[in-house]
Amino acid sequence: MPCGPRPGKDWTPHPCGPPFGWPLFWTFLRPQLLALSAAVVLALGAALLNVRIPVLLGQLVDVVARCARGHVATYLREVRRPALRLLAVYCLQVSADPPNGARVAKATVVADEALGNVRTVRAFAMEEQQAGLFRAEVDRAGRLSEQLGLGIAAFQGLSNLALNGIVLGTIFVGGSLMAGDQLSPGDLMSFLVASQTVQRSLASISILMGQVVRGLSAGARVLELLRLEPLVPLQGGATIPAHSLLGHISFNHVSFSYPTRPGYPVLQDFSLTLPPCQTVAIVGPSGGGKSTVAALLERFYEPTAGTITLDGHDIAGRDPSWLRGQVIGFISQEPVLFGTTIMENIRFGKPGASDAEVYEAARLADADGFIRSFPEGYNTVVGERGTALSGGQKQRIAIARALLKDPAVLILDEATSALDAQAELAVQAAEETLRAPQGREG
Numbered sequence: 001m002p003c004g005p006r007p008g009k010d011w012t013p014h015p016c017g018p019p020f021g022w023p024l025f026w027t028f029l030r031p032q033l034l035a036l037s038a039a040v041v042l043a044l045g046a047a048l049l050n051v052r053i054p055v056l057l058g059q060l061v062d063v064v065a066r067c068a069r070g071h072v073a074t075y076l077r078e079v080r081r082p083a084l085r086l087l088a089v090y091c092l093q094v095s096a097d098p099p100n101g102a103r104v105a106k107a108t109v110v111a112d113e114a115l116g117n118v119r120t121v122r123a124f125a126m127e128e129q130q131a132g133l134f135r136a137e138v139d140r141a142g143r144l145s146e147q148l149g150l151g152i153a154a155f156q157g158l159s160n161l162a163l164n165g166i167v168l169g170t171i172f173v174g175g176s177l178m179a180g181d182q183l184s185p186g187d188l189m190s191f192l193v194a195s196q197t198v199q200r201s202l203a204s205i206s207i208l209m210g211q212v213v214r215g216l217s218a219g220a221r222v223l224e225l226l227r228l229e230p231l232v233p234l235q236g237g238a239t240i241p242a243h244s245l246l247g248h249i250s251f252n253h254v255s256f257s258y259p260t261r262p263g264y265p266v267l268q269d270f271s272l273t274l275p276p277c278q279t280v281a282i283v284g285p286s287g288g289g290k291s292t293v294a295a296l297l298e299r300f301y302e303p304t305a306g307t308i309t310l311d312g313h314d315i316a317g318r319d320p321s322w323l324r325g326q327v328i329g330f331i332s333q334e335p336v337l338f339g340t341t342i343m344e345n346i347r348f349g350k351p352g353a354s355d356a357e358v359y360e361a362a363r364l365a366d367a368d369g370f371i372r373s374f375p376e377g378y379n380t381v382v383g384e385r386g387t388a389l390s391g392g393q394k395q396r397i398a399i400a401r402a403l404l405k406d407p408a409v410l411i412l413d414e415a416t417s418a419l420d421a422q423a424e425l426a427v428q429a430a431e432e433t434l435r436a437p438q439g440r441e442g
């Protein structure tokens with residue numbers, strides 16, 4: 001995998017964007033020089049043929065015009081030569097139509113995955129293997145593109161041949177008719193112009209066909225996704241007014257299997273009561289179903305049997321967007337941050353929050369100190385998926401985000417696993433402060 005110049009210690013981004021790397025571009029271009037030269041020669045040949053056609057057509061029209069002025073006897077002999085030449089040029093034109101460009105949609109997925117997980121790829125020294133996968137996908141996309149290009153070229157070439165044949169036939173037969181006074185030169189000209197217009201339209205259809213084929217394959221994927229109906233609708237259902245919400249949660253004989261693994265029960269006849277204003281810890285073996293309990297409470301999935309109630313109401317009848325947006329705060333094992341500033345990442349918990357509220361939430365999550373130590377402070381951009389932060393820093397920002405939301409029920413799914421004991425204690429103290437009349441599950 002070729003690499004560009006490494007940013008050194010005093011590297012600063014170029015103010016007008018990076019300069020075009022011609023030497024690197026050349027390393028990619030060099031292996032393709034032969035194909036590129038062939039394409040250029042073909043394109044030049046096609047252009048020459050296109051220039052030659054009007055000249056030959058002019059010669060043909062000259063013969064027809066002369067015959068119209070009365071030189072009837074020599075018409076067939078004279079017209080044959082330019083007509084045959086024109087036919088030969090039309091035939092050459094069929095074989096000179098260049099193929100279409102590359103289709104690389106699937107290859108992009110491989111590249112995206114490899115680049116998104118670049119640290120893992122590096123850690124396992126899998127660069128060559130990943131580059132090979134990408135190369136294979138690009139080659140496959142290239143072959144498909146060539147097939148598509150050949151189809152379009154054949155269609156375009158054959159339709160050109162047929163239509164130019166019509167023009168040639170019109171001149172040939174029209175000349176004979178003019179010689180016999182059965183057709184006026186004006187009528188012949190009108191017919192020629194009309195057939196040229198039809199030819200141009202049909203030529204654009206062949207280009208359009210290529211776009212239609214590409215559009216259909218891309219559209220099929222989009223429509224497939226649009227047709228997907230979420231098992232749990234995003235909105236709709238009753239809510240509980242904020243003033244009467246206590247946060248009493250109860251799992252009643254819940255059984256559950258993930259839809260992708262229907263034969264593998266994760267929870268079976270599971271019952272649990274979470275009283276309000278209390279911190280409850282669920283402890284169990286890895287893969288025992290602890291995160292699944294949180295996912296069911298968030299209504300990411302529906303139980304296959306049993307019910308989950310909030311203050312005595314089955315959550316299956318409650319509005320999922322209200323439940324997730326206002327009742328439950330969830331901090332997952334792997335905190336997800338967005339590629340924007342720390343300020344915006346924390347504010348995601350409560351979009352209308354003031355700067356002071358954000359600072360307070362960060363302070364409670366023991367994040368304010370390290371955030372202010374960055375040169376850009378709260379305006380530090382965390383990188384794609386928070387790559388510019390340590391695991392513990394990411395967790396503290398995710399905790400600050402959830403604390404800012406101040407939900408009735410806060411779920412921490414091993415949310416402090418990357419924190420040291422002291423930071424974990426600080427976060428727990430913050431949760432205790434916030435707990436007041438609300439229930440929390442940890």
Ligand SMILES: Nc1ncnc2c1ncn2[C@@H]1O[C@H](COP(=O)(O)OP(=O)(O)OP(=O)(O)O)[C@@H](O)[C@H]1O
Pocket residue numbers: 258260261266284285286287288289290291292293333
């Ligand atoms: N999306 C999914 N599709 C299918 N099976 C899943 C899915 N998510 C989890 N599972 C399976 O469900 C079981 C319970 O997983 P869960 O994540 O709830 O465990 P956990 O107790 O939180 O584990 P850990 O302590 O390791 O995080 C596991 O066997 C897991 O393989």
